[in-house]
Structure formats: structure tokens, C-alpha cells
Amino acid sequence: MRRKTTAVKIGKVVLSSEQPVLIQSMLNTPTMDTEACVEQAIRIIRAGGQLVRITAPGVREAENLKHIHEELWARGYDTPLSADIHFTPEAALVAARYVEKVRINPGNFVDKRAIFKKLDYTAEEYAAELAALRKKFTEFLDVCRKHGTAVRIGTNHGSLSDRIMSRYGDTPAGMVEATMEYLRVCKSVGFEDVVISLKSSDCRIMVDAVRLLVREMRREGMAYPLHLGVTEAGEGEDGRIRSAVGIGTLLNEGIGDTIRVSLTEAPEAEIPVAAALLEVCGEPKFERSGDGLKGNCLHPVLVADLSGREVVDESVTQALGFTPAAEDDPALGARLQANTRTPEWIYTESLSPELTKLPDTVGIIVPWELLDMAHVYNRKAVPLCQVEEYMQQPELPEGMPVYLEIRDTETLNAALAEKLRQDSRVILVLALGTDYHAYREVFREMDTWGLNHQTLVRLELPGTDHPRLQLQAAAQLGGLFLDRLPGGLWISTPDIPDADFALDLGRNILQSAGVRRYKAEFISCPGCGRTLFDLQGAVAKVKAAFGHLDHLKIAVMGCVVNGPGEMGDADYGYVGAGNGKVNLYKGRQIMRFAVPEEEAIDALRELIGV
Ligand code: SF4
Numbered sequence: 001m002r003r004k005t006t007a008v009k010i011g012k013v014v015l016s017s018e019q020p021v022l023i024q025s026m027l028n029t030p031t032m033d034t035e036a037c038v039e040q041a042i043r044i045i046r047a048g049g050q051l052v053r054i055t056a057p058g059v060r061e062a063e064n065l066k067h068i069h070e071e072l073w074a075r076g077y078d079t080p081l082s083a084d085i086h087f088t089p090e091a092a093l094v095a096a097r098y099v100e101k102v103r104i105n106p107g108n109f110v111d112k113r114a115i116f117k118k119l120d121y122t123a124e125e126y127a128a129e130l131a132a133l134r135k136k137f138t139e140f141l142d143v144c145r146k147h148g149t150a151v152r153i154g155t156n157h158g159s160l161s162d163r164i165m166s167r168y169g170d171t172p173a174g175m176v177e178a179t180m181e182y183l184r185v186c187k188s189v190g191f192e193d194v195v196i197s198l199k200s201s202d203c204r205i206m207v208d209a210v211r212l213l214v215r216e217m218r219r220e221g222m223a224y225p226l227h228l229g230v231t232e233a234g235e236g237e238d239g240r241i242r243s244a245v246g247i248g249t250l251l252n253e254g255i256g257d258t259i260r261v262s263l264t265e266a267p268e269a270e271i272p273v274a275a276a277l278l279e280v281c282g283e284p285k286f287e288r289s290g291d292g293l294k295g296n297c298l299h300p301v302l303v304a305d306l307s308g309r310e311v312v313d314e315s316v317t318q319a320l321g322f323t324p325a326a327e328d329d330p331a332l333g334a335r336l337q338a339n340t341r342t343p344e345w346i347y348t349e350s351l352s353p354e355l356t357k358l359p360d361t362v363g364i365i366v367p368w369e370l371l372d373m374a375h376v377y378n379r380k381a382v383p384l385c386q387v388e389e390y391m392q393q394p395e396l397p398e399g400m401p402v403y404l405e406i407r408d409t410e411t412l413n414a415a416l417a418e419k420l421r422q423d424s425r426v427i428l429v430l431a432l433g434t435d436y437h438a439y440r441e442v443f444r445e446m447d448t449w450g451l452n453h454q455t456l457v458r459l460e461l462p463g464t465d466h467p468r469l470q471l472q473a474a475a476q477l478g479g480l481f482l483d484r485l486p487g488g489l490w491i492s493t494p495d496i497p498d499a500d501f502a503l504d505l506g507r508n509i510l511q512s513a514g515v516r517r518y519k520a521e522f523i524s525c526p527g528c529g530r531t532l533f534d535l536q537g538a539v540a541k542v543k544a545a546f547g548h549l550d551h552l553k554i555a556v557m558g559c560v561v562n563g564p565g566e567m568g569d570a571d572y573g574y575v576g577a578g579n580g581k582v583n584l585y586k587g588r589q590i591m592r593f594a595v596p597e598e599e600a601i602d603a604l605r606e607l608i609g610v
Contacts, residue, residue: 002254003214003286005225008193010150011080011100013050015195015225015257022258023274024051024227025267026084028527028535028558031061031068037529038071040267045079047271051258053082053103055529057561062094069098082152084528085109086159086562092140096149101195103152106178107159107565110136121166129163134185141191150193152227153182157200157209158566172209175200176216183222194224195258201232201523201555201568203246204482204514210250218288225257226250231566232523232555235264235539238508240273240467241474245512248277248475249482252436254286262526264539264556270526273471280472285437293443295485300515301344302506303365303456303490304499312352319499320346322358332356340550341518343503347384347490351377365403384429387411391419405429405458409441417449424453429490431458434476443485456488461502464495474509481513520546521553523570531558532576533597542574545601549610555585564588574604 007016015022025044029036031054041052056062062083069081083095087108095102110133121129144151155175160168168174175198186194198213200206210226217223230246233239243261250256261274304320306312321342325335336357346358347365355364355377364381366374368389374381383396384403396402404426406412420426428446432438439457446453457477461469473491480486489510491502510516522543527535539556546554555570557563560583563575573585581594584604595603 001286002257002284003223003226005223005257006192008150008195008225009148010051010082010193010195012078013080015150017225017257019257021251021256021278022050023048023271023278024053024082024258024260025049025270025274026053026055026260026262026526026528028267028531029529031055031057031529032064034064034067034071037068038075041068041072041079041081042075042077043266043268044271045077047268048275049079049268049271051080051082051101053084053260054099055084056088056091056095057086057530058088059091059094061529062091062098065095066098084154089136089140093143096140096143097147099149101150101152102144103154103197104140105159106153106155106182107161107164109133109140111161111163121163126163126167130181133181137182137185138189141186141189144193145191148193150195151186151191152195152197153179153186154197154199154227155179155209156231156566157198157202157205158231158568159562172198172205172212175205175209176213179213180216180220183217183224184220186224187220187222195227196224197227197229199229199231201230201566202514203230203242203249203478203512206230206246207249207479207482210255211253214255226255227258227260228256229260229262231262232525232557232568233262234522234524235536237467237470238512238522239263239265241470241478241505241508242512243273244277244280244471244474245478245482245509248281248471249436249479251278251281252284252475252479254284264524264526264536267526273467276468277471277475280434280468281475282435282437293440293447293485294483295443297484297487298515300481300486300510301456301488302503302510303345303347303458303488304343304503305490305492306346306348306350306499307492308494309348309350309499312348312350312354314354316499317354317357320503321500325359335359338362341507345488345490353377355381387416390426391416396425400425402426403429403456405431406442407431409438409445412442412445412449414449417451420451420453421449427454427456427487429456429458430486431460434459434461434472436476436479439477439480439485443480454487455485456490457486458490458492460492460494462493462495466496466501469493469496470505470508473505474512478509478513481510481515484515517550519550520548522556523553523568524556525558525563525566527558530561532560532578533558533580533582535576538574538576538582538597541601542604545605546608546610549608552608564590572604572608574600 002017080100082101085092198209322336325337368383555567582600584592
């Protein structure tokens with residue numbers, strides 16, 4: 001069941017919990033280029049987009065929305081348009097006359113984005129800023145009411161005002177309060193056609209902020225619909241998995257009425273990804289009381305699944321990323337070495353001398369009946385038991401961990417809980433399929449039974465449709481890791497021979513949830529009419545040059561207006577400054593102005609010191 005929301009009319013569509021979740025995208029063509037905008041909007045609509053957003057950086061562009069709108073209607077496309085406004089409230093007043101919806105950003109509609117110059121506010125100063133906000137925003141709402149235009153209050157983590165930062169800091173609570181200031185005005189003047197979004201490039205912040213906003217709205221008697229998105233998600237499978245972790249988690253919880261999967265790709269490429277994401281998310285389940293489940297696992301491990309492999313030999317360990325160690329072990333002979341990307345555990349039903357080479361940091365899990373034989377090859381082998389085997393009191397060496405598989409939500413009963421309370425060796429392996437709620441139910445049961453055992457999530461994904469499997473796993477499991485609940489991830493893809501596919505998917509989910517770092521992280525905005533250079537080309541160049549720096553997070557952003565604010569906690573920023581120039585940032589500080597694009601990669605290399 002979806003979270004109940006009010007109905008918001010946006011041109012010919014209605015956004016509410018009673019309607020299917022609506023898919024949208026945003027143009028990246030210059031808003032003054034009417035023909036290019038119309039052509040791109042049509043491609044989005046034909047791909048299945050139900051709402052098209054266009055940036056309006058100034059009044060001139062806002063005026064041109066009239067022509068874009070008219071031309072689309074003339075060609076038979078009545079899909080609603082939404083204008084995206086930052087910094088220029090005057091543009092919002094103009095756009096509201098021509099398009100069906102206007103998005104404003106609370107961080108820069110009346111206030112300016114935080115510049116950290118003013119951090120102490122007296123109660124009077126705070127109240128005066130709120131009064132100014134109310135006045136300006138009410139004027140805008142009056143225009144929207146007159147023209148039947150809907151409004152999105154679109155708060156971004158990277159653009160909060162000094163006023164909000166002074167009281168709440170750069171937090172989900174700050175994002176929620178920045179939004180609530182505007183929603184309280186809407187409520188007080190009886191303006192109902194409001195949609196909200198709270199976005200961040202950090203999935204955890206985005207999910208936490210939205211959950212918190214839902215609670216706050218309920219407390220204040222509001223039920224406005226929600227637009228979901230992860231900003232600066234990037235491109236390719238990284239962008240898709242990151243979006244699935246953030247958006248999918250909330251969709252599974254019954255939250256969200258429209259979604260945009262922001263990718264640094266052609267806007268129409270976002271639509272099938274959004275549609276597939278809606279499809280793989282299970283039956284939503286909104287809990288009015290909110291779900292207080294929170295774990296503390298900050299470093300989950302990965303399990304490589306070798307079931308189905310008849311032979312585990314050198315080619316298999318190499319495929320898992322292990323490399324020969326520089327020195328042999330005097331007793332055991334040739335050894336392998338691990339690195340930051342190799343799995344911490346390997347599950348195998350096939351025993352072989354190759355297992356003797358594994359480094360001591362890597363453990364082997366085998367079926368219970370193979371345990372004795374497995375110890376011939378690897379003294380760190382531990383058993384995977386089914387509940388019936390475990391209840392028959394298996395005799396195991398003192399202190400040896402036992403992996404105990406839980407295959408359905410009914411298994412964790414009083415008798416098992418009682419035995420587990422006496423047995424801290426057990427690590428629970430939750431193999432509950434692609435049902436987000438089943439996992440949460442078992443974690444809740446564990447709380448109820450007073451069990452605090454380590455847990456692993458084990459997911460078997462049949463099929464060979466790589467993009468779909470990625471979205472499915474990320475959407476269904478990502479939220480568990482955002483909430484720091486499981487201690488490990490074990491994915492198997494029995495129909496895909498490449499052992500690294502499942503492992504790489506696991507790495508990507510854990511990195512998107514912010515609990516592990518396996519590779520350099522690149523975030524990039526999707527681009528819009530403000531984009532001042534070849535964004536996709538720049539992302540490719542930056543990835544090629546710095547992809548090996550796995551400790552860094554680098555942002556590639558399309559414009560200097562919003563880019564620096566939206567880079568979040570990136571270590572370095574590469575931001576289009578127009579006229580073939582790029583500005584380079586270290587953290588939030590600008591280090592190089594207007595570097596010619598052809599010199600920018602070298603300049604960034606110098607800045608990073610590599
Ligand atoms: S940061 Fe990117 S998406 Fe955002 S306004 Fe600038 S160019 Fe557009």
C-alpha cells in the first residue's frame with residue numbers, strides 16, 4: 001500500500017497515491033533553442049516520460065517556455081512541462097504563466113545558498129528572514145493559483161541557506177526544515193497543488209531526509225505527494241545502481257508518487273530505467289508508525305558464491321581478484337594475496353588444493369556435510385547449516401562460527417530463538433529472496449527475540465538480463481545496508497558464468513549505500529539547459545584519468561551556478577564554467593578558475609598530486 005497523499009493536478013495528469021507512480025525526465029538542451037527543446041521533449045515523451053522538466057535560468061528563458069509549450073501542443077504533445085528555477089524568483093513568476101508546474105529550490109528562492117558568512121542568528125533575525133520568505137513565496141503562489149500551475153518545493157542537500165545551516169547544519173533535519181518552512185506557507189494560504197522532493201547524491205541522506213519529512217508532514221497534518229531522485233547519480237551501471245538503492249528503498253516503503261532517475265546520459269535513456277525500477281520494486285508497504293530499524297554495521301563483508309563450479313582452480317581465484325603472493329608459505333607452499341576488492345568469504349561445494357593458497361584473511365564456507373573434508377584443504381573452513389541440522393545439536397570445534405540459513409520469515413520461532421540466545425557463534429544467513437519487507441521482518445523479529453547475531457543477506461538471482469538483475473538487487477537490498485542492518489552480502493547469479501558479475505554488483509550496492517569503498521567514486525549531474533560543456537565527454541575523460549584512485553570521490557558538474565553547491569562531499573570538483581573553460585575545486589574551495597578544457601585534466605592531476 002502506498003502512503004496516502006493529496007491529489008495534485010499537473011496539466012492533464014494527476015499525481016497522488018491513487019495513481020500509478022509517474023515517470024519524468026529533464027531536458028539538457030539550451031532553453032532558448034526552441035527547436036532542440038521540442039525535439040528532445042518529444043523523444044522523452046515517446047520513450048514514456050509523463051512530465052518533462054526544463055531549466056529556466058532567467059526571465060528570458062522563462063519567456064521562451066511559452067514557445068516550447070505552444071510548439072509541443074501544435075505537434076500534438078500535451079504532456080505537462082515543469083520549469084526548473086534557481087536564484088531568480090522573477091523567472092518563476094513568468095514560468096508559472098506558461099507551464100503546468102514550476103519547481104523552486106528553498107535554498108535559493110528567497111534566501112541565498114549558504115556562504116557560511118552568517119552562522120549566528122538572533123530570534124528576531126531568524127523571524128525576519130522567515131517573514132520575507134513568506135511574503136515572496138505567497139506572491140508566487142498567487143500567480144500559480146491564478147494560472148492553475150502546480151509547484152514543486154525541491155530541496156537539495158547541497159543548497160541549504162545560511163539560516164537553515166545555522167540551526168540544523170548540513171543534515172537531513174536541515175533539509176526537512178528548509179522544506180517545511182515553505183509547506184507551512186502553502187498550508188496557511190490553502191494552496192494544495194504542491195509536490196515535494198528532497199534530493200542528495202548520498203543515498204543515505206536522501207532516504208533519511210524523505211522518511212523524516214514524511215513523519216514531520218504527518219505531525220503537521222500534511223500529505224503532499226513526493227518526487228524521488230538521487231542527484232548526481234552519474235552514468236552507466238554506477239548511476240543506475242545508486243539510483244535504485246535510493247529510489248527503490250523508498251518505493252518499497254510505499255513512499256513516492258513520481259520518480260526521476262538522473263543519469264549523465266541522453267534524457268530519454270532515463271525513462272526505461274525508471275520504468276524497470278518501478279517494475280522490480282515489490283508491493284509497497286507504507287507503515288504509518290515509521291520504521292525505527294537501525295543497525296550499526298559499518299563494514300559489511302562480501303561472499304563470493306562458487307556453487308555450481310565443479311572445479312575451483314587458479315582461473316577461478318584469479319577471476320575473484322586474488323593474485324600470487326610475493327612469497328610462498330614454508331609449510332603450505334604457494335600463496336595468494338587479497339586486495340581491497342577481493343571477497344572476505346568464499347562459498348564452495350567443490351574442494352581442491354587451490355583453497356590451501358587463500359590468504360588467512362579469507363574464509364571458506366562449505367555445506368555442513370563437507371566440513372571435515374574441507375579442513376584438509378583449508379583450516380578456516382566453516383559450515384553452512386540448515387535449521388533442521390542446527391537444531392540437532394551439531395558437534396563443532398570450540399568457537400567455530402556456524403552459518404545458519406533462514407529461508408523464510410516463519411523459521412525464527414521461539415525454540416530457535418532460545419537456542420540462538422545461548423549460541424553466539426552463529427551467523428544468520430537470511431536467504432529470503434527479493435522481498436525487502438521479509439528481510440526487515442526478520443530483523444524486527446530478531447529485535448523482539450533479543451538476538452544480536454551477525455547477519456548476512458544471501459540472494460540468488462536467476463536470469464541473464466544484467467541491467468534488470470542489477471536494479472532488482474540494488475532496489476531490494478540497498479535499503480538494508482543504508483540502515484546498517486546486515487553484516488555481509490552474498491549474491492549468486494547461477495545463469496551468469498562470469499563470477500565477477502555478482503561480486504561487482506555486491507561491491508556497487510555496498511558502495512552506493514556508503515558502507516564500503518572499492519573504487520573511485522564519480523558523481524555527475526545529468527546536465528540541463530545550463531550545462532556549459534560536453535558533460536558526457538568530460539565524465540569519460542575524468543574517469544579514464546582518475547579511475548585508479550580508489551580513495552577519491554570526484555564530481556563532474558555542468559555549471560558553476562549549481563554545480564559547486566551540489567557536489568556534496570566530493571573530494572575534488574570539475575565544473576563547467578562556459579566558453580570552453582573549467583573551474584577546479586578541492587572540497588568546497590575553488591582552486592583554479594577558467595582552466596581551458598584541454599588543459600583541465602592535467603591541472604586536476606596536479607591539484608590531486610598524482
Ligand atoms: S549542476 Fe548540472 S543539472 Fe544542475 S543546474 Fe548545473 S548543469 Fe544543470
